[in-house]
Amino acid sequence: MNKNVEYDLIIVGGGPAGAYTGKIASKLGLETLIVEKRQEIGSPVRCAEGVGKKIEEYVNVAEEALAKDVKGARIYSPSNNYIDMLEEDAGAEVGYILNRKVFDQKLVEEAIKAGADVKLKTRASEFEQTEDGIRVKLVNNGASITLESKILIGADGVESLVGKKMDIYNNLKLNEIESCAQFLMTGINGIDLDYTHFYVGNEVAPGGYAWIFPKGDKKANVGIGILPNGTDKSAYHYLKKFVEQREYLKNAKILEEIYGGVPVASPLEEAVDDNVMLVGDSARQSDPLTGGGILNAIKAGKIAGEVAKEAIESNNCKKDFLKRYDERRLEEIGQKNERNYDAKELFQKLSDEELNSLISSLEEVSFESLSVTELVSELIKTNPWLSDEIDGFID
Numbered sequence: 001m002n003k004n005v006e007y008d009l010i011i012v013g014g015g016p017a018g019a020y021t022g023k024i025a026s027k028l029g030l031e032t033l034i035v036e037k038r039q040e041i042g043s044p045v046r047c048a049e050g051v052g053k054k055i056e057e058y059v060n061v062a063e064e065a066l067a068k069d070v071k072g073a074r075i076y077s078p079s080n081n082y083i084d085m086l087e088e089d090a091g092a093e094v095g096y097i098l099n100r101k102v103f104d105q106k107l108v109e110e111a112i113k114a115g116a117d118v119k120l121k122t123r124a125s126e127f128e129q130t131e132d133g134i135r136v137k138l139v140n141n142g143a144s145i146t147l148e149s150k151i152l153i154g155a156d157g158v159e160s161l162v163g164k165k166m167d168i169y170n171n172l173k174l175n176e177i178e179s180c181a182q183f184l185m186t187g188i189n190g191i192d193l194d195y196t197h198f199y200v201g202n203e204v205a206p207g208g209y210a211w212i213f214p215k216g217d218k219k220a221n222v223g224i225g226i227l228p229n230g231t232d233k234s235a236y237h238y239l240k241k242f243v244e245q246r247e248y249l250k251n252a253k254i255l256e257e258i259y260g261g262v263p264v265a266s267p268l269e270e271a272v273d274d275n276v277m278l279v280g281d282s283a284r285q286s287d288p289l290t291g292g293g294i295l296n297a298i299k300a301g302k303i304a305g306e307v308a309k310e311a312i313e314s315n316n317c318k319k320d321f322l323k324r325y326d327e328r329r330l331e332e333i334g335q336k337n338e339r340n341y342d343a344k345e346l347f348q349k350l351s352d353e354e355l356n357s358l359i360s361s362l363e364e365v366s367f368e369s370l371s372v373t374e375l376v377s378e379l380i381k382t383n384p385w386l387s388d389e390i391d392g393f394i395d
């Protein structure tokens with residue numbers, strides 16, 4: 001290794017994207033450093049903690065990281081009719097509710113076991129391209145050090161400094177970021193907490209939806225995501241109203257409040273530059289229709305780790321080589337996200353009457369899997385006019 005280059009890979013961010021990239025890269029023999037500005041991995045949690053069981057193709061979900069294995073999902077129309085989707089196969093969109101803090105910590109532990117170094121309470125603040133790679137300024141407890149690596153990974157979430165400073169266009173427009181508010185509530189009574197619950201409608205959550213993700217022991221994440229361009233009120237306003245209007249939440253108490261943004265954008269065409277790759281929310285990889293980003297962050301981390309290894313082995317970390325990452329992630333994640341982006345754009349324009357009629361059109365359907373793809377496919381089959389606006393859901 002060149003004497004100035006301390007690492008093959010410096011990864012900014014110790015969330016799922018950074019941890020998984022770090023694990024794969026370290027397993028492949030790369031000298032890897034993960035830096036995380038928080039003092040504790042995974043805390044505070046900014047997530048509803050739902051994930052599809054497909055996650056197990058990538059990660060072994062430890063018992064302590066799993067809060068609830070759900071039976072199915074209940075989707076409510078604005079007029080409060082609902083359909084059930086049973087969780088009968090592994091393709092389920094939300095089959096598990098995680099203990100996200102434990103989950104994230106286990107991911108980082110796996111990266112460490114594979115050989116990665118981790119620095120907590122360490123903020124990456126400046127980045128400079130050099131002949132051999134990237135020089136990164138890190139600030140820890142007020143003291144700064146500069147390290148150099150061949151490749152820099154921006155796994156720094158929705159606000160991504162790496163993207164901004166390295167001039168990779170990852171800005172989000174107003175209708176591309178869902179504003180979320182969530183309460184962790186205890187003492188919930190009178191609703192089946194073996195199911196997740198989703199509520200749609202312009203009164204309930206303009207441009208998004210409200211969710212109840214059970215965590216066991218009468219507890220659940222009760223949250224709402226809205227698109228700010230659909231209303232001048234905050235997500236908190238809608239969440240408070242939602243809670244006040246539900247009988248089963250009447251005696252429930254709030255244990256935690258969480259606020260945050262989720263990118264619901266179409267995929268970035270380019271998430272690389274010379275010696276740089278963006279992974280996870282920083283590359284707008286969460287699903288634009290559901291807002292779920294954990295699985296996609298992990299999928300992208302695998303690709304980024306593998307491409308980093310190939311680039312370093314070929315002694316070529318320039319943009320032209322790293323475009324392999326773009327090609328693979330666009331195929332494995334981007335195509336579905338593009339399709340789901342179109343669906344999100346369509347659904348956010350529908351009136352409550354149209355949403356009522358769409359959901360009632362599914363009352364006789366028995367779903368084989370709890371997946372958004374199947375849900376939208378069935379909607380298109382029963383309401384063919386939708387296929388004028390969205391495609392790619394039915395083979």
Ligand SMILES: Cc1cc2nc3c(=O)[nH]c(=O)nc-3n(C[C@H](O)[C@H](O)[C@H](O)COP(=O)(O)OP(=O)(O)OC[C@H]3O[C@@H](n4cnc5c(N)ncnc54)[C@H](O)[C@@H]3O)c2cc1C
Nearest residue numbers: 013015016017037048049050124157260280281292293294
């Ligand atoms: C309210 C809410 C509910 C959600 N619910 C779900 C859900 O149920 N299911 C799901 O799949 N997804 C959900 N998401 C989305 C999901 O949380 C993200 O998609 C996922 O965390 C993305 O992982 P990531 O590693 O890309 O980013 P993050 O998990 O955001 O990790 C980025 C990390 O980078 C660190 N960082 C940032 N800048 C720097 C810096 N300069 N130096 C050092 N460290 C830095 C941050 O501290 C952070 O730890 C939700 C999001 C929100 C806000």
